[in-house]
Amino acid sequence: MRRVEQSRLPLYTFIGFTFVMLAFPAEAHLNTTGMGPFYDGLMHFLMSPEDIVPVLALALWSGLRGAAYGRRALFTLPVAWLAGAFLGLSTANAVIHPIIAAAWFLLLGGLLAADAKLSLRVTTALAAFLGLYHGYLNGTGMGQPMSAVVVLLGLVFAIFVLVALAAAFVVRLQAQWARIAVRVAGSWIAASGLLMLGWAVRTR
């Protein structure tokens, strides 16, 4: 007996529409972790290379200089970052100039590569300026101040942990080759800054 063949088009169409209904959320925002504003702030920092690289350079450099410098960076940077972010909360929008971002890479990477012997005061000032500037940029455009505060706390927590880990790691390095390897990382950061500077002023 011959079976009557039926078109499977309705079946495929049904499957097709099932997939359509199974839509994923549109992740228009960058770091929606789904774990609340604290982790959003934490992830925002960890996923932003323009923030994390200068912080890492400062932490490594202060660690190379010694425990006192590391401690100063550890406490100055997050506090300044938070202060800058609070200042930025009142601003709707800020212009992020690529030349300044490149300059931070160049300055902190260069200091690390050269193992510059700057004073504790200068280190503190650098940490404060870095925190104020980047914190201000983070704070702008965050809108709703209440949830923004929690986001900023997550962000500052991530900075504190990163500086603590990186500086502590370098402070205890005794072998000459290990300390030079850290300085090589600084040269890479500075070189990236130089290239970014070229991008910022590229004429072609």
Place this chain on the structure above:
Amino acid sequence: MRATRQQILARWLGVLIIVSLWSQNAFAHPQKGEAVGFLTGFRHPISGLDHVLAMVAVGLWGAQLGAPAIWLLPVAFPIVMAMGGMLGLMGIPLPGTEYGIALSAILLGAAVMFEIKPPLGVAAALVGFFAIFHGHAHGTELPPGQSALLYSMGFVVATGCLHAVGIGIGAVHRWRWGQSLLRFAGGLVAMGGAFFMWKAFA
């Protein structure tokens, strides 16, 4: 039982609908795609054999020269290369870039082959001089529209990794057979440089 033409068409139509409707997330923000910038930046230095030869040779030579050159040369090269890249990005011309790159492979290869051990300043100046040519070539070739930050980082990290490969290979220098092997490798680099010089003139 064979399916009719209409049934086959209906099946393919169904598959097509599923594929076309199986859409991915719309990554509207540029940071979602920034990995592309890093990876393209990372790939750039390792995509040209002339660059690879010269950068590995820097590591090999550093390993032969020993401390502090083994660390100074890989620190100096990326920074000076980035300066050359900046000149290229800014559109400042540098004559004879291709010749400079080929000559760098020839001279660095020869330095490894003959185990030349000049004063540290001379070695750093030589490496730095040729780094400008490499950086300039990269800078003029950089595609527009990439993420500047991640592209630059990928680019520099790849360059550093090539030096590290050279230093790693150069670790065999402690053995007698390793010294011969390094000299042989230097000869290969110099030959590669000569080939690229011939190509530049051709």
